[in-house]
Amino acid sequence: MGGDVLEFAILGLLQQAPMHGYELRKRLAEVLGGLRSISYGSLYPALKRLHAAGLVTTDEPDRGAPLPADAPPLTGRRGKVVYTITAEGKERFAELVSQAGPEAYDDGRLFGVHLAFFRHTAADVRLRILEGRRRTVERQRDGLRSSLARTRERLDRYTLELQRHGLDSVDREVRWLSELIDSERRSPGPGQDAADRGGSGPPDHAPEQD
Amino acid sequence: MGGDVLEFAILGLLQQAPMHGYELRKRLAEVLGGLRSISYGSLYPALKRLHAAGLVTTDEPDRGAPLPADAPPLTGRRGKVVYTITAEGKERFAELVSQAGPEAYDDGRLFGVHLAFFRHTAADVRLRILEGRRRTVERQRDGLRSSLARTRERLDRYTLELQRHGLDSVDREVRWLSELIDSERRSPGPGQDAADRGGSGPPDHAPEQD
DNA sequence: CCCCGATGTATCGTCCCGATACATCGACCG
DNA sequence: CGGTCGATGTATCGGGACGATACATCGGGG
Numbered sequence: 001m002g003g004d005v006l007e008f009a010i011l012g013l014l015q016q017a018p019m020h021g022y023e024l025r026k027r028l029a030e031v032l033g034g035l036r037s038i039s040y041g042s043l044y045p046a047l048k049r050l051h052a053a054g055l056v057t058t059d060e061p062d063r064g065a066p067l068p069a070d071a072p073p074l075t076g077r078r079g080k081v082v083y084t085i086t087a088e089g090k091e092r093f094a095e096l097v098s099q100a101g102p103e104a105y106d107d108g109r110l111f112g113v114h115l116a117f118f119r120h121t122a123a124d125v126r127l128r129i130l131e132g133r134r135r136t137v138e139r140q141r142d143g144l145r146s147s148l149a150r151t152r153e154r155l156d157r158y159t160l161e162l163q164r165h166g167l168d169s170v171d172r173e174v175r176w177l178s179e180l181i182d183s184e185r186r187s188p189g190p191g192q193d194a195a196d197r198g199g200s201g202p203p204d205h206a207p208e209q210d
Numbered sequence: 211m212g213g214d215v216l217e218f219a220i221l222g223l224l225q226q227a228p229m230h231g232y233e234l235r236k237r238l239a240e241v242l243g244g245l246r247s248i249s250y251g252s253l254y255p256a257l258k259r260l261h262a263a264g265l266v267t268t269d270e271p272d273r274g275a276p277l278p279a280d281a282p283p284l285t286g287r288r289g290k291v292v293y294t295i296t297a298e299g300k301e302r303f304a305e306l307v308s309q310a311g312p313e314a315y316d317d318g319r320l321f322g323v324h325l326a327f328f329r330h331t332a333a334d335v336r337l338r339i340l341e342g343r344r345r346t347v348e349r350q351r352d353g354l355r356s357s358l359a360r361t362r363e364r365l366d367r368y369t370l371e372l373q374r375h376g377l378d379s380v381d382r383e384v385r386w387l388s389e390l391i392d393s394e395r396r397s398p399g400p401g402q403d404a405a406d407r408g409g410s411g412p413p414d415h416a417p418e419q420d
Numbered sequence: 421c422c423c424c425g426a427t428g429t430a431t432c433g434t435c436c437c438g439a440t441a442c443a444t445c446g447a448c449c450g
Numbered sequence: 451c452g453g454t455c456g457a458t459g460t461a462t463c464g465g466g467a468c469g470a471t472a473c474a475t476c477g478g479g480g
Binding site: 115 | 245322325326328329350357361365366368369371372373375376378379380383386390
């Protein structure tokens with residue numbers, strides 16, 4: 001169930017262009033938030049699953065060939081494989097992208113993928129996902145807060161610091177989401193499938209560094 | 211290898227007192243940072259591994275008993291099981307707690323466990339772990355920063371926001387670590403002194419009092 | 421009396437990850 | 451010309467983690 005995240009991200013990237021596994025992995029790292037890169041041990045099985053489900057195709061050369069029994073330690077000819085999304089794949093992606101319920105935002109990683117493909121998402125769905133995510137994170141924050149209050153006396157200084165830092169991070173995430181929501185409400189941004197940059201919408205971009 | 215984190219945390223908790231799996235799980239959630247609770251699907255296999263390795267014992271009632279064939283769909287008498295750390299377990303924990311190299315801080319989760327049991331850690335080791343962790347996170351931050359600089363033009367607003375938020379979090383983590391380090395340097399806090407690993411006989415091991 | 425929620429133990433299928441192996445290619449160097 | 455080095459590229463394996471699920475006991479309240 002939660003395993004959808006990788007498939008979702010792959011479909012989203014292949015929607016933009018066919019790719020090799022190798023490049024897919026690099027792009028995945030950007031999309032998944034910069035930290036947290038995906039391993040090949042996850043990627044290739046995921047691609048295999050997508051292929052089995054008919055959501056992607058490959059240009060893989062015919063490999064079912066007999067290959068006589070006397071074959072030496074020939075590990076198997078390995079060629080480059082380009083993955084391309086199918087019509088069903090696009091359908092599935094559109095379906096995933098339009099989900100606005102808890103399944104879209106309760107899992108942070110899945111939310112991240114949704115965010116990464118927000119330009120394929122309708123404006124009202126975007127807003128609902130952002131607000132849902134904020135509620136989820138607020139609930140986490142409250143749980144953390146009361147847990148911290150309960151255990152304040154029992155735990156040592158370092159554990160307390162760890163929890164305090166965690167609480168602070170979650171708190172910041174809530175504020176970050178609030179900013180996104182405000183910005184989204186002010187300017188709903190380009191509608192779906194608008195990969196175009198600039199032109200419309202107030203460029204309230206704040207390009208600052210710290 | 212990285213799988214040590216759960217075993218480490220369990221040993222640390224059992225060091226304080228024998229416990230049921232159920233309570234272990236609750237305490238684990240606090241120790242592991244509040245967020246991120248551990249599932250039973252991870253906990254029980256981990257306990258089984260620790261038991262097999264002789265690092266913990268159980269008071270489990272004899273279960274190898276014949277149990278006459280007329281036994282109905284009795285799935286097996288399940289009783290409460292109290293886990294207790296063994297001498298080897300304490301030894302292993304002391305070993306883990308005194309590691310100060312990259313294996314102690316490169317993985318954030320493992321670092322978290324180290325932090326949670328810092329009062330069992332020598333002051334100089336504490337400092338080295340904290341500084342090592344800061345270096346690691348600084349490197350992550352720099353990687354993220356340059357990645358963000360490289361992709362600033364290519365990616366859409368939302369992905370950029372996600373990365374900016376991630377960078378901000380990592381940056382805050384560095385500052386948090388710096389505060390911990392400063393505080394640690396000012397007052398090394400309670401805890402055993404510098405490693406007397408060379409000396410064969412640590413005079414006595416003052417039982418901890420929380 | 422019965423059900424409910426907390427306490428408690430345990431496994432299964434599926435996924436993910438780190439490590440590892442294998443393979444091709446362009447570039448730079450002696 | 452040969453060597454090898456780093457980037458590109460495909461693939462698997464063992465083991466651990468997780469969500470779901472089942473089973474089980476017990477205190478208390480309707």
